[in-house]
Amino acid sequence: MLILIPQDAATVLRASGAWGRLSLRISQPDDLAVVGGISEGGGSIISVDPPPPAPRLLASCDSRPTGYWYRAKNELHALWHLLRVRRDTAMKLDVFKDAVPNGFKTPGDGGYVALTHAPGVKDAYPESRLPDLVAWHVTRAGFQPLEMSAEPETTGIRQLDHHWPVQELQNAHIMLVGAGSIGSATAHALAGYGIGHLTLVDPDRLQWHNLVRHTSSRRHIGRTKVTALAEELTQLRPDTAVTPLALDVIEHADQIRALLMDTHLVVCTADGVAARRVTGHLARRADRTAILACVLQYGALGEIIRLHPWRRHGCLTCRRHSLTEAGSLDPEPALDAGYGTGTRHRPMTAVGPDLHLVAHLAAKTAAATLLEHAGHPDQRLPGEHALIGLRRQPGWAAPFDLGRTAELRWLPATPPRPGCPTCEAP
Amino acid sequence: MPGLNGEPEEAHRMGIDEAFDALQKSVDEDIKKTRLARGRRDLFKEALLKEPDVLETFGSGSLSRSTQLKPIHDVDIVVVYDPDEHPEWGSSGPSAEEALEHIRSQVNRLLSQSKGTHATVVRHTLLRNHAVKCFLDDPDDPEAFTVDVMAALRQPDNSLLIPEQLSARWVPANPEYLINMVAEHQRDWSYFRPLVRLLKQWRLDVQVEGRIKSLVMEVLALQCLPASGNRCQGLKTFFTAAATRVNEGVWDPAGLCGEIQPDLDREGLSAAFAEAADLADQACTAAAEGDTDEALRLWQEIFGEDFPAPAAAPKSTALIGAPALISPRPIKDAPQG
Numbered sequence: 001m002l003i004l005i006p007q008d009a010a011t012v013l014r015a016s017g018a019w020g021r022l023s024l025r026i027s028q029p030d031d032l033a034v035v036g037g038i039s040e041g042g043g044s045i046i047s048v049d050p051p052p053p054a055p056r057l058l059a060s061c062d063s064r065p066t067g068y069w070y071r072a073k074n075e076l077h078a079l080w081h082l083l084r085v086r087r088d089t090a091m092k093l094d095v096f097k098d099a100v101p102n103g104f105k106t107p108g109d110g111g112y113v114a115l116t117h118a119p120g121v122k123d124a125y126p127e128s129r130l131p132d133l134v135a136w137h138v139t140r141a142g143f144q145p146l147e148m149s150a151e152p153e154t155t156g157i158r159q160l161d162h163h164w165p166v167q168e169l170q171n172a173h174i175m176l177v178g179a180g181s182i183g184s185a186t187a188h189a190l191a192g193y194g195i196g197h198l199t200l201v202d203p204d205r206l207q208w209h210n211l212v213r214h215t216s217s218r219r220h221i222g223r224t225k226v227t228a229l230a231e232e233l234t235q236l237r238p239d240t241a242v243t244p245l246a247l248d249v250i251e252h253a254d255q256i257r258a259l260l261m262d263t264h265l266v267v268c269t270a271d272g273v274a275a276r277r278v279t280g281h282l283a284r285r286a287d288r289t290a291i292l293a294c295v296l297q298y299g300a301l302g303e304i305i306r307l308h309p310w311r312r313h314g315c316l317t318c319r320r321h322s323l324t325e326a327g328s329l330d331p332e333p334a335l336d337a338g339y340g341t342g343t344r345h346r347p348m349t350a351v352g353p354d355l356h357l358v359a360h361l362a363a364k365t366a367a368a369t370l371l372e373h374a375g376h377p378d379q380r381l382p383g384e385h386a387l388i389g390l391r392r393q394p395g396w397a398a399p400f401d402l403g404r405t406a407e408l409r410w411l412p413a414t415p416p417r418p419g420c421p422t423c424e425a426p
Numbered sequence: 427m428p429g430l431n432g433e434p435e436e437a438h439r440m441g442i443d444e445a446f447d448a449l450q451k452s453v454d455e456d457i458k459k460t461r462l463a464r465g466r467r468d469l470f471k472e473a474l475l476k477e478p479d480v481l482e483t484f485g486s487g488s489l490s491r492s493t494q495l496k497p498i499h500d501v502d503i504v505v506v507y508d509p510d511e512h513p514e515w516g517s518s519g520p521s522a523e524e525a526l527e528h529i530r531s532q533v534n535r536l537l538s539q540s541k542g543t544h545a546t547v548v549r550h551t552l553l554r555n556h557a558v559k560c561f562l563d564d565p566d567d568p569e570a571f572t573v574d575v576m577a578a579l580r581q582p583d584n585s586l587l588i589p590e591q592l593s594a595r596w597v598p599a600n601p602e603y604l605i606n607m608v609a610e611h612q613r614d615w616s617y618f619r620p621l622v623r624l625l626k627q628w629r630l631d632v633q634v635e636g637r638i639k640s641l642v643m644e645v646l647a648l649q650c651l652p653a654s655g656n657r658c659q660g661l662k663t664f665f666t667a668a669a670t671r672v673n674e675g676v677w678d679p680a681g682l683c684g685e686i687q688p689d690l691d692r693e694g695l696s697a698a699f700a701e702a703a704d705l706a707d708q709a710c711t712a713a714a715e716g717d718t719d720e721a722l723r724l725w726q727e728i729f730g731e732d733f734p735a736p737a738a739a740p741k742s743t744a745l746i747g748a749p750a751l752i753s754p755r756p757i758k759d760a761p762q763g
């Protein structure tokens with residue numbers, strides 16, 4: 001059996017005296033129990049469940065006074081470790097009794113679960129990493145160690161503090177335009193990197209046909225994609241504050257423009273040429289870097305474009321033109337339409353994980369861009385434009401002529417074209 | 427494995443620290459010359475502060491921020507005038523030039539070599555766009571020491587208006603903002619000012635079109651140098667961040683005077699920063715691996731001959747091709763899932 005000790009329970013145990021009773025919620029089919037209440041000595045059992053609305057663990061199981069906890073000598077925890085290594089080895093009850101100076105309860109027929117707290121174990125065995133809280137099964141015949149898992153004091157992204165620049169990314173604010181198949185996976189990945197603030201922009205609602213590629217589940221059908229995503233991310237990655245905005249980047253450009261002032265970086269996973277162009281245009285005018293992610297050729301090719309608002313770096317339209325002039329890109333009919341207009345997007349034809357692969361590369365590009373800007377040389381990217389083969393087809397024009405599936409190619413930026421309304425200041 | 431090679435690593439780090447100290451010494455002006463410059467500045471401040479129409483005087487420029495490069499030939503002071511004494515100042519027109527002429531006559535009366543009432547140090551004065559340049563040495567001497575005196579009017583928001591002779595206007599400025607930012611960064615991290623001086627020196631050898639203003643480097647340093655860590659890590663961070671930041675342009679941090687050097691060769695400087703970032707990254711890795719000699723050589727590649735480094739190791743003739751800067755490390759077969 002695995003005994004779970006949530007953080008509140010561990011805090012109470014560490015602060016309590018010599019012994020007391022435990023109430024446990026036990027799920028027999030899962031061979032699992034969670035500490036739900038603790039008493040000090042013979043007093044009444046006080047709940048250590050998190051306050052609502054936080055969900056309790058094993059909420060459907062009843063909490064019963066089925067165990068005890070004791071303050072124990074350090075050696076008992078060393079014994080816990082040894083017995084676990086040996087497996088299925090029981091020890092005589094006297095040994096346990098001697099290690100528990102106060103309050104020991106003799107077990108009945110079925111025995112009971114006991115937790116022991118050895119406050120001095122870290123000082124006594126500094127290199128051993130022995131836990132100060134461990135679990136036992138105590139019977140008349142003897143006692144055996146039980147698996148236990150105590151919630152650590154540090155949870156969430158801060159657990160990675162010395163391995164990953166958590167603070168820089170916790171302070172960052174990213175706007176994600178598009179919360180569809182690529183966008184939903186990008187949002188999850190950005191939160192996974194520890195981005196502190198995420199603004200989601202997408203007017204669409206989640207529909208049946210989206211489920212095959214979207215990260216949201218069936219229970220969100222009919223809600224806006226941004227609301228569903230915000231709710232899921234808040235549950236899964238509480239270190240990321242998510243603002244859902246059911247806005248259309250073209251229709252509500254003025255609102256987006258104002259929001260960009262508080263944004264460090266824009267990631268666009270919207271489909272349709274117009275939405276991507278408008279996002280790139282707004283970001284450049286606001287002096288923000290934009291990262292655009294999409295698939296081309298019906299999901300056969302993934303593409304990430306990073307648009308810095310720099311003098312020698314052209315906007316999306318300028319980059320597309322240079323590829324079109326080289327004969328490698330067939331422009332969308334909407335490409336020559338006026339600002340803010342264009343055709344509706346095509347139905348998506350790629351498979352979910354391929355889109356999520358592109359999404360994760362887009363999120364990596366975003367995190368790396370922020371970190372390079374903050375001075376981390378290990379996060380510099382090899383270029384400004386990435387192509388990734390998803391379902392390679394022979395005969396594509398360069399630079400789209402990737403040799404094999406999963407090949408990744410990085411290209412440099414292209415300069416602005418003279419007279420470009422986005423690149424040349426108004 | 428920190429326990430395995432902790433001691434030698436400590437010894438190596440000493441070697442790199444000492445090399446940085448030696449470089450710093452070659453860049454910093456010696457304390458006597460700095461004191462002389464400060465003394466001359468203070469003489470001007472005292473003399474002008476006694477004038478009935480002067481409210482305050484303070485030093486600006488790199489000497490007042492302790493980020494000056496040697497040799498120091500000039501210092502800057504700001505003289506804040508009482509607007510009640512000069513009601514016509516502050517608006518466009520001839521008053522900009524009048525203010526500068528006013529300073530010139532005050533300086534001559536108080537400090538001129540022949541008839542100064544406070545001291546006899548100024549040999550010659552020249553009217554510049556924003557200041558009166560006062561020569562304490564022969565003006566023909568290229569090393570002549572000068573004091574630039576600027577007139578200013580304090581605004582309700584605590585910023586300043588300064589006269590601009592060429593445009594016949596008074597323009598906003600806030601030199602104290604930069605002084606305070608530099609002091610604040612220095613309080614957080616004692617390597618800040620010395621590293622700014624190193625970086626200003628570094629810029630002089632960068633291959634760019636035109637020159638790089640020293641204020642550009644100072645503002646980039648404010649934005650890109652960290653507030654903790656050792657000098658090597660700080661420089662690695664700086665070069666990496668500056669390589670992207672310079673593409674955004676370098677602007678007056680007080681937000682008043684716009685872009686500091688509109689003709690700056692952003693691409694050239696960005697490329698130089700990126701190259702230095704690569705070398706600094708390799709140098710930090712070499713030091714962490716215990717290869718101090720290699721680290722020193724890499725830092726020398728960034729900072730030039732003034733950075734002491736051992737001669738390059740003799741190339742083994744048995745090897746074909748050039749040896750790698752750092753021998754590649756094998757990857758441990760310890761998959762994580």
Ligand SMILES: [Zn+2]
Pocket residue numbers: 314315316317318319416417420421422423424
């Ligand atoms: Zn353009």
